[in-house]
Amino acid sequence: MDTLHCPGDPDNLYEQTICEVLNTASFLDLPEHLRLILAQPKNEVMVHFPVQMDDGSWKLMKGYRVQHNNVAGPYKGGIRYHGDVKLDEVKSLAVLMTLKCALMQLPYGGAKGALKIHPRDFSSNELMRMTRRFVAALGDNIGPDYDIPAPDVGTNAQIMAWMADTYINLKGNHGRVDAQSVVTGKPLVFGGSEGREKATGQGLVFVLETLLPGLGIDLAHCSYSLIGFGNVGSWTGRLLQDRGAALTHVMDHTGAISNPDGISARALADHVKKTGGVSGFSDAAPCSTEDFYRAPVDLLIPAALEQMIGPDEAALVNCRLLAEAANAPTTPAGERVLTERGIEVLPAILCNCGGVTVSYFEWKQNRDSESWTEEDVDRKLHEMISDAAHRVHDFAASHSCSMRRAAYAVALRHLEELYTLRGIFP
Ligand code: NAD
DSSP states (O other): OOSSOOOSOTTOHHHHHHHHHHHHHHHTTOOHHHHHHHHSOSEEEEEEEEEEOTTSOEEEEEEEEEEEEOSSSSEEEEEEEOTTOOHHHHHHHHHHHHHHHHHTTOSOOEEEEEEOSOGGGSOHHHHHHHHHHHHHHHGGGOBTTTEEEEEOTTOOHHHHHHHHHHHHHHHGGGOOTTGGGGSSSOOGGGTOOTTSTTHHHHHHHHHHHHHHHHHTOOGGGOEEEEEOOSHHHHHHHHHHHHTTOEEEEEEETTEEEEOTTOOOHHHHHHHHHHHSSSTTOTTSEEEOHHHHHHOBOSEEEEOSOTTOBOHHHHHHOBOSEEEOOSSSOBOHHHHHHHHHTTOEEEOHHHHTTHHHHHHHHHHHHHHHTOOOOHHHHHHHHHHHHHHHHHHHHHHHHHHTOOHHHHHHHHHHHHHHHHHHHHOOOO
C-alpha cells in the first residue's frame, strides 16, 4: 500500500481497514500526500525475547508495537495478548486508534501492540516475567510523552501495573514522578482512574442513549445479544441491565447460551469469573452458533474479536442495529449484506471510544497529580461521547452516507486540519 491502490487481498484485515479509510479520504477529496501518509504506519516495531517458564524451560516470545500516526499527540493504543495475532491485525488496530482519537479530538495519535501468546496457557508468574521482558524489549519505543499503551484483549489492570513498574524501574533515579503514566488502565491504587475498567462499556451505553431514540429503538425495552463477555462485553451487559434492556443471547470462546426471559449480566459475570467462560451458566440453555446469529433481537453487540461478522453471519442475523463494541468485527463484505438488509451499523471508532477517552482522563490525572471521582469521569465522558455521536450523526444525515463513512470522515477532517496547520517537516 505504498501507492493508493486497493485492495490487493480483500480478506486481509489491514487492507479492509485502510481501504475504507482511503475511500473516505477520496470522498472528502483530501490531498493525495495526506492519503499517502495515512496509508502506512509510521513505525512497526517487532521484538523477540526469551522467557523462562516455571518448569525451567525457555520460550522465545514475539511482540509487536505499531505506531500509525502521531500528528495529534503521543501514540496511544492497547496491548493485546493473543496466540493468533499477526502484524497486519496490529497495523489495522493502530489505524483505528488514530481515527478514534481524532474523532474524540483527544491529544493522541494511534498505536497498538501485541504479544503472541495465549495468556490462559501461562501461570501468573510466567505472565509477569514475559510482561517485564516485553517492556524492556520495547525500551524507548514507549514513554509517557511518546507512546502510551493500555489494556486490550487478554490484558488487564494487573498487566498494566507490571508494565508501569518495569518502566519505572528501568528509568531508575532519573525517572519522572509521573512515569507511571507510561500506561493507562492501571489498578486504582497505582495511578488508575475511577471508571476506567467499565469505560468502554460505559461509552457504548452513552452512544446508544444518544442515538437510539433517532433510530426508533427504546433502550429500556429492547432486547440484545452479545458476542464476547470479557471486559467490554460484561460491562456493557451490566450497564444495560441497569437501564432495563434484556440480554437474551451470549456467545464467547466457550460456546453460546440463551434465555428468552433475559440473562442477568451480573450473575453471568460471576459465573465467568469462576469458570472462565459463559458455557455452563445455570440460568440459560446452551445454543448453537447458528441459533445465536438467527436470534431475533433489537441490537447485536459484537464485543470479541475482528472479522466475526462476514457475509454468512450477516445473512443470518435478525437484528435492527449492530453496534460494534469490538474493533473491526464486521468485514466489508458482511457490512454490504447488512446494508442491503436494512440493518444499521454503528462503527467501532465511535462505539468503543470510551476506553481511550477515560485512559486520557487517567493520563491527565497522573500528570496533574489529581484524582477525579467516578461522577466526574462519567460526566466528562458523557459530554464528550454525546458530542462525538452527534457530530457523526449530523455528517451521515447531511451527506446521506453510512455511520461508518461519517465517523471516518469526521476523524479525517480533524487530521486534515492538524496537517494543514502544522505542515509537513522539514
Ligand atoms: P477480553 O479479553 O476481556 O474479552 C474477549 C472476549 O472475546 C472474551 O469473552 C472471549 O471469550 C471472547 N472471544 C474470544 N474468541 C472468541 C470467539 N471465537 N467467539 C466468541 N467469543 C470469543 O477483551 P476486551 O478487552 O473485552 O476486548 C474486546 C474487544 O473490544 C476487542 O476488539 C478490543 O480490541 C475492543 N476494545 C477493548 C477496549 C478495552 O478497554 N478493553 C477498548 C476498546 C476496544
